[in-house]
Amino acid sequence: MLAERTRAPLEPSAAIERFLASSGLPAPYLVLDPAVVADRYAQLTRALPDAAIHYAVKACPHPEVLACLAALGSAFDVASPAEVRLALDAGAHPDRLCYGNPVRGPADVAAAHAAGVRRFVTDSAEDVRLLAAHAPGARVLVRLLVSDDGSATPFAAKFGAARDEAVALLAAVGDAGLVAEGVAFHCGSQQVRPDAFAAAAREALDVAAAAGLNRPVLDVGGGFPVAYRDPVPEIEAFAAAIRDAAPDVPLLLEPGRLLVAEAGVIRSTVLRVSRRPGVDARRWVYLDVGRYSGLAETEGEAIAYRLRVPGRTGPCEAVVLAGPTCDGDDVLYRRTPCPLPLSLAAGDAVDLLAAGAYTASYASVGFNGIPPLPVHIAR
Numbered sequence: 114m115l116a117e118r119t120r121a122p123l124e125p126s127a128a129i130e131r132f133l134a135s136s137g138l139p140a141p142y143l144v145l146d147p148a149v150v151a152d153r154y155a156q157l158t159r160a161l162p163d164a165a166i167h168y169a170v171k172a173c174p175h176p177e178v179l180a181c182l183a184a185l186g187s188a189f190d191v192a193s194p195a196e197v198r199l200a201l202d203a204g205a206h207p208d209r210l211c212y213g214n215p216v217r218g219p220a221d222v223a224a225a226h227a228a229g230v231r232r233f234v235t236d237s238a239e240d241v242r243l244l245a246a247h248a249p250g251a252r253v254l255v256r257l258l259v260s261d262d263g264s265a266t267p268f269a270a271k272f273g274a275a276r277d278e279a280v281a282l283l284a285a286v287g288d289a290g291l292v293a294e295g296v297a298f299h300c301g302s303q304q305v306r307p308d309a310f311a312a313a314a315r316e317a318l319d320v321a322a323a324a325g326l327n328r329p330v331l332d333v334g335g336g337f338p339v340a341y342r343d344p345v346p347e348i349e350a351f352a353a354a355i356r357d358a359a360p361d362v363p364l365l366l367e368p369g370r371l372l373v374a375e376a377g378v379i380r381s382t383v384l385r386v387s388r389r390p391g392v393d394a395r396r397w398v399y400l401d402v403g404r405y406s407g408l409a410e411t412e413g414e415a416i417a418y419r420l421r422v423p424g425r426t427g428p429c430e431a432v433v434l435a436g437p438t439c440d441g442d443d444v445l446y447r448r449t450p451c452p453l454p455l456s457l458a459a460g461d462a463v464d465l466l467a468a469g470a471y472t473a474s475y476a477s478v479g480f481n482g483i484p485p486l487p488v489h490i491a492r
């Protein structure tokens with residue numbers, strides 16, 4: 114068997130490097146390069162030319178990112194009326210939106226329907242009743258619960274119906290006067306196993322067949338991984354696994370992370386480097402960004418960003434990396450290796466690479482008085 118081709122961690126784009134070197138803007142901030150988003154979109158389009166790409170807005174809802182994708186013809190996966198509005202403002206036609214979050218209230222469904230959204234994902238009988246009442250005529254995909262083994266940030270069964278219930282829900286969708294269009298799944302975010310997609314696609318097609326759908330749409334969700342520190346399989350490996358399991362089926366993809374992570378770098382500043390005699394043999398490095406200013410995915414150390422210290426060289430030693438707030442959970446990495454230069458000092462810049470996904474959108478509005486992470490665009 115041929116070894117699977119992998120993708121190694123990428124360096125930031127030239128535009129981002131120029132911005133970091135010359136903007137003079139105060140840290141912390143996230144800088145984004147929409148040209149990288151466009152590049153990732155093009156690569157995914159080449160890998161699965163006939164699939165409809167619905168960018169998952171929550172990964173990075175910056176208007177420039179959405180406008181760049183809308184201009185390229187992308188569709189959007191939205192999770193709330195506010196995300197519907199963002200996608201429409203970016204130039205998307207409501208036909209191109211799929212409301213993928215099955216947890217919502219009647220006012221959310223009605224607002225999305227009033228804005229022209231006609232495609233929804235569901236996973237419960239309760240939600241099907243809501244759709245029938247507030248989104249008459251909508252096309253509906255039923256989300257199937259699938260394995261998320263291999264995912265760094267799994268959904269852990271929060272969403273999705275088990276097989277028999279999914280079959281029953283497709284029937285209920287039709288009975289409610291809605292259009293049963295197909296089956297959706299999501300194998301967990303930062304999913305590094307192409308087989309996870311293949312197995313889930315087979316199960317989803319089996320559900321569609323059992324429900325008697327004759328030309329089902331298959332929504333394979335997002336989850337496509339990014340090389341943060343370690344290589345991951347190339348997107349072509351995921352495309353091949355999906356097409357092998359589901360040849361000739363109309364496909365929807367909902368990538369989030371894959372399109373935006375490598376388009377962003379967080380520039381932070383060291384607030385303090387502490388020796389902590391009697392507490393830890395390692396230095397503790399406190400940054401001006403943390404769990405509440407965009408680094409939510411460091412919870413459980415699920416996502417390990419690559420770090421770089423511009424302007425410092427010399428021998429490195431492991432540190433514990435912590436955020437700036439008074440919360441004990443605001444420690445980014447205790448176990449994840451973080452070797453940083455022994456010469457590191459307060460006031461130094463530290464960059465977190467491939468940090469464009471699930472960062473700015475997760476920053477709190479002001480925990481401990483720390484404002485949301487500013488976002489700048491590199492051109």
Ligand SMILES: *Cc1c(COP(=O)(O)O)cnc(C)c1O
Pocket residue numbers: 169171172190213214299301302303334335336337367368369370371
């Ligand atoms: C978050 C989410 C996505 C995007 O997932 P990624 O792992 O970032 O690709 C896609 N679809 C749904 C329904 C989601 O909730």
